[in-house]
Amino acid sequence: MPYDELERLGLDAATEAAVRKSFPRNTGMLVVTEVLPGSTSESVLQPGDILVRLNGRYVTQFEPLEDVLDGSVGKQVEVELERGGKAVSAKLPVGDLHAITPSAYAEFGDAVVNAMSYQQARHFNVPTRGVYVANPGYVFGAAGIPRGAVIMTINGSRTDTLQDFETGIALLADGERAPVRYITIDDPNNSELRAVRMDRLWFPARHCDRDDASGLWDCKHLAAGAQPKPVPVSSTAFPHFKEPLLNALAPSIAMVTFDMPYSVSGITERNYHGTGLIVDAQRGLVVVDRNTVPVAVGDVTVTFAGTVQVPGRVLYIHPQHNFAVVAYDPALIGTTPVKSARLTPRELFAGEPLWVVGLGGDSQMHARRTEIASIDPLELPLSRTMRFRDSNVETAQLVNPPLEFDGVLADKAGNVLGTWSSFAYESGRELSQDTRGVPIDLVADMLERVRNERPLHSLEAELGVLSLATAREIGLPQRWAQRLAQHAPTRRQALTVVRLVGGSAAAQRLQQGDLLLAIDGSVVTRFREVEKAAADKEHVQVTVWRGQSELTLEVATAELPGADVDRLVEWAGATLQAPHRAMSVQRGIAPVGVYVGYFSYGSPATRYGLYPGRRIVEVDGVATPDLDTFLKTVTGRPDRSSVRLKTITWNNAPEVITLKLDKHYWPAYELTHTMEGGWVRRALE
Known part of the structure; x- marks a missing residue:
């Protein structure tokens, strides 16, 4: 800092004269600008302190300051300062910067965390403790915890170090929820609390240490964690409304949330919620639109009366239309008085009065009286990413429609005439959504096929x-x-x-x-x-x-399955799957090859241009018409070896790329859908 400003800070004239005499070419001195909270210097140093001597010698530049500190690691230095014209002296320990520089990280549930670094602590102006979220991944992303957050506690226990954090998650079983308290750089003085759902299914969990000799991070699997506990049985009652229609429909409506661990089938959004219609209370079947549950890969939660929350699973994805069926265990909701909705399949007419009833994002019941403005064919633009897009369906547009919630169309007696469903579609590069009424006939037909396991054929x-x-x-x-x-x-x-x-x-x-x-x-x-x-x-x-x-x-005709995705492969950081139906429907592409659903940033797939939306049709000149052939061709190759991939785009434009494997950081594994409706992950090599 220049001398004129130092004088305003209170630099003694005699001190200035002595320093100028010792360093005639220098134009200023060093000043303390910040002190890290929680450090040993916090009680001694203050911003604005002028550094005069270090170990008895004048120090006015950074280079000699760093020389003294580097040579005093683990020891003490004597510091002489001036603060507002008064002399201050103290002995301070010199810490090892490497000791507060992260040398390990943990990854679980697609998240990556490491101990809080000195540099990040300076940005936050907080003590060097806590666990930094380098990548929120699936686990933290679903809970709304952002990149750059600092985890302070998990399940009420402090997480000052990475080891503390790993000890905390080691106690959590797959699917178990735990409260996490964190701060962000935007608001470091106030913490936030979120409930995190532990994942041990979708992604591997590892601890990695830096090895300076090899230049690699040596990784080992984290502890498997506790066995999942039985989901407790809970009961609730539905509130009483002034409107009889709401009392009739409330027991047949639930909030459904869905979290996607992987981007698949052209869908990149990960977290969804929407109104579910209980169509079979005895079996625990709930119908939602595919803008709530777009694919079969993910975690389902069903909430009743905004109170009782139970896990669910995807039972059926309608291959043609904007519907899905999820299932929950009815025993888990105890005496909660849910009822199967009264479906009334019939044609809808323009001018017909009806009610729209559903749940908002706050899980509160909403209703609006309206009428059908028109019945029109649904026309949505083709998807750039080839995500699902509904067609061959007539939908109802309403007069003054509610756009803040989805749900059902009902008459005054509570008979369900249709769904008020959200349709996702791409408009250019933007994802948009529109809400339309769909006759309940489609739901009734789907439900009958699910109950009786009757296949659906299509022209x-x-x-x-x-x-x-x-x-x-x-x-x-x-x-x-x-x-x-x-x-x-x-x-x-x-x-x-x-x-x-x-x-x-x-x-x-x-x-x-x-x-x-x-x-x-x-x-x-x-x-x-x-x-x-x-x-x-x-x-x-x-x-x-x-x-x-x-x-x-x-x-x-073609027999269409009710599971859009039943197998995923993670290879070289790319998410691979069989070509999905929407690609063949919208672009006329035969389902041949291996479809690239997405890639992980920093992976070989990203580095060498194995982009989403492409299909791998050859590996080193060998045709790969399906996943099995692809895996047979690539499995067993040594780490760091190269493969030549021929890919084609949706318009059959070919491209050949070379990709160097990195099995150390990006090991291959697959996820398969089981007959019981769950998923299993296994390593491929």
Whole structure:
């Protein structure tokens, strides 16, 4: 600091003269600008103190100061200062900077934590203790604990060191929740409290120490933790509302939260919540939209009356529409008086009055009286990431619709006529969502198939709607126009083939632009008629108008599974899976190759450009049509060896990349869906 400012701080004139004489070329002296809280210097030094002598010698620059301190580690130095014109002297211990520099880290639940460093403590202006969140990952991210937070306690126990933290999580079983208190750099003087759900399933847990000789971080597995405890049985009662409709529906509505450990199937968001409709209280079945439970990979929680919270599991993902079924154990909610919703499948009409009932983000019941403005085909843009996108469905738009909650459409007696569902879609590079009403007929059909394990077949064609006048313009003859008009007098329309699912039988027999007239001899003019005609048949006779002629074609239907993802592989930091159906539906791509769902930052996949959305079709010239072939080809290769990968994008543009393996930091493992509905993780090498 220059002498003129030092004089304002109170530097004694005699001291200044002596220092100027000793260092005639220097223009100032060293001043204390900050003192780390909790350090041994905190009670001695103050910001604004002017350093005069160190061990009896004048010190005015950083280099000689550092020389003295580096040579005095573990010892004491004598410090002479001036504070407001008064002399201050003290003996202070010199600590080892390496001792407060992290030399170990822990990773669990996709999170990475290390001991608080001296540099970070300076940023926070807090003592050098606590555990720093370098990456919140799945565990902390789901709890809302951000990157850069400092964990102060877990389960009420202090976490001054990394060892303290590891001791705390060692007591937690998989799925067990524990309160975590932390601070952030934005507000270091106030702490926050969150409940964290321990994960020992989705990700490996390791402790890694720096080895300066090898240049690596040596890693070992953390303790396996305690065995999961039985979930306690809890009961609650539903509140009484002034509106009878809310009293009728409250026992059939629950809040569902869903956390995704991995980005898969083009979906990168990790945390969801929404209103669930209890459709089978005896079996514990709840229906949600796929903007609440988008895939089968994740952790489900079901909350009743905002009070009782129990774990759930994904039972069924509708392959065609925006619905999923989750299940919970009814025994866990004790005497909570839940009821199965009264589903009333029937057609909805424009102008029909009804109620929208659901739960907001605060788990409070909401209701709004409204009416149906129109019934229209749902038209969503194609997804850039090839995430699920609903089609072939008519939805209800409402007058003055509620946008702050989702839920159900009901009549005044509490009969459920439809769902008020949130649809996620991509608009350019932005993720958007729209809320529409969906007739409950789709839910009733799905529920019946889940209960009876009855498969669902599909024609595998995305359809659009044309007016009969437009259909006539492209060649539809008068006789067919009359038949279609007679079939649906108030809906004078025809269906046309817009897209065909890649690799399906329909893609071989039908063509885009075909006018779909009948299935098995029955005239069809609406999406639901087509789905019902194909749902339980392995083959159908499809009558189309193509060009200037009528054709009747036999088309094999596709049996669609209710589990969109049943296996994941983590390899070289990339999340790999079989090509998902949405890719084939939207882009007409045959499900061949290994789909890259996502990558971990800093991994070989990131470094060498194995980007999400691509498919690996060859490894070192060997075709890899599926995951099994891929794993057979890459397993057993030595660490740091290179592989040559041929990848293709959604528009079949090829690219060849080379990737160097790093098995030390990015070991390969897989997750598989079990027959019991759970998931199992195992190492691949």
